[in-house]
Amino acid sequence: MAVEERDPVTGRETTGHEWNGIKELDTPVPRGVLIFLVVTHIWAVGWWFFAPTWPLGSTYTKGLLGIDQRTTVEENLVRAQQARSVWTTRLETEPYETILADQQLMGIVRSTGHQLFGDNCAACHGVDGSGRAGYPDLTDDDWIWGGEPEAIEQTMRVGINTRHPDSRIGQMPAFGRDGILEREHVSNVASYVYSLSNPEYSTPENRERIEAGRTVFADNCAACHGDDATGNREVGAPNLADDSWVYGGDLQTIINSVHGGREGHMPTWDERLSNLDIRTLSLYVYDLGIVGR
């Protein structure tokens, strides 16, 4: 092997290998690349001293800078909390009426609340809070458990039909399925309830079933929904005399509700969200109702 052989065209040395008369040039790595490689190696070695790197049996080198991502994120969170403390303290401590009267503070509630609502509530109640079948509309003036900020806060904290010790319990029995009412009575009472929000349904030919349904209602439903069917927020019984429905207000859906009962579930947010978040959202949801009115 001719080690010192040089290629006459480029002047480079060859590797000394030859394949069928073809020789390979021994071109060195370009200088720029080489310098870059050396610098990165030096950087890496330096990093060993400054950042956590090498495992040492039962521990590891912690580095001179003491970098720890968990500490970093917690410092960031604390710093963010401090930066916001000007208004967060007010939101957390001041009564709801004072905050509602302060338009500047309510501006913050609207923007922060919108984020929180999107992350936590929108999956069920919709991005604009208008709800859908099974998930109440939060933008109207019709509330099942109360629409004051305090009531909204309580609903959020304990949830509805959750395992929270103070959970709101709202259970509509399955009058048809569990044999409490006969089939005919179910359909009569549904007709009566339907007629409350649809006066045009009270035609002479329907009168008989509506009147029969009125009796069934008084005996079975009025205890929770009230004699005039306007509901009772103490027990989460919705108003049945208005246009607003959780599960749907057509005759068939009402029959389904009476037959199979309803037991909606709203998660408890007491542990998942901070006090500040819950108060912000209570105000935000209350405000949605006002804007929607």
Add this chain to the structure above:
Amino acid sequence: MPEFFHRKIERSAIGFVLAIIAAASVGGIVEIAPLFTIDETVEEAPDMRVYTPLELAGRNIYVREGCYACHSQMIRTLRDEVERYGPYSLAVESKYDRPMLWGSKRTGPDLARVGGKYSDAWHVAHLINPRDVVPESNMPAYAFLARTALRTDDLSDHLRAQRRLGVPYTDEMIGNAAADAYGQAAPDSDFAAGVSERYGEATEVSAFDGVASRLTEMDALVAYLQVLGRLTSAAYENTAAPQEAPNPDN
């Protein structure tokens, strides 16, 4: 100088082989060596419980359907993630995840703490057709899960395999796997008590898909989703994150 070194080493066959082995093993060492310190890096979580058979079955469905391709289960140590999803994930929280499902891509949101965030009914409606509850969603529909009976005859084997990998399932848990899977989704049945007895009172026993009489894959997947982030409250301790620990009784 570098050229000289290269030339010298290249011309020594054994030396060059050793140099190749040394260079190629760097990647391996970097990945393997941290495992030597695993006792120090994985946190303590005395309250950690294992997945119930139903949750494990749900987890297998999660893997089978490739949910991990779009959903991560790993809240990173970044402020925006902590503020949106809750405390950052700890290694110990996936102690019984074999394999782990941390994932690295989020077409959908992170699911590490989705347990308890929505109702069972929401999960069922969402899996049957995501657009019904989230109009802008591009997640596929998994309606067939509600129609597919859950296979339970091999659940004991699944638990046994997990035990081989270090998950502390007892003989009793393995023996009752199928019954516990049925009981967890049928609150009024005779089998429900065994689930609370073996996996703790905090274990959610519920007709997850809304029908207690029939055990479907929907039951299993919803049971699994509802327990994500709730096997231990370790992440809520010693953290500046604003959230408080979840009360497992709720």
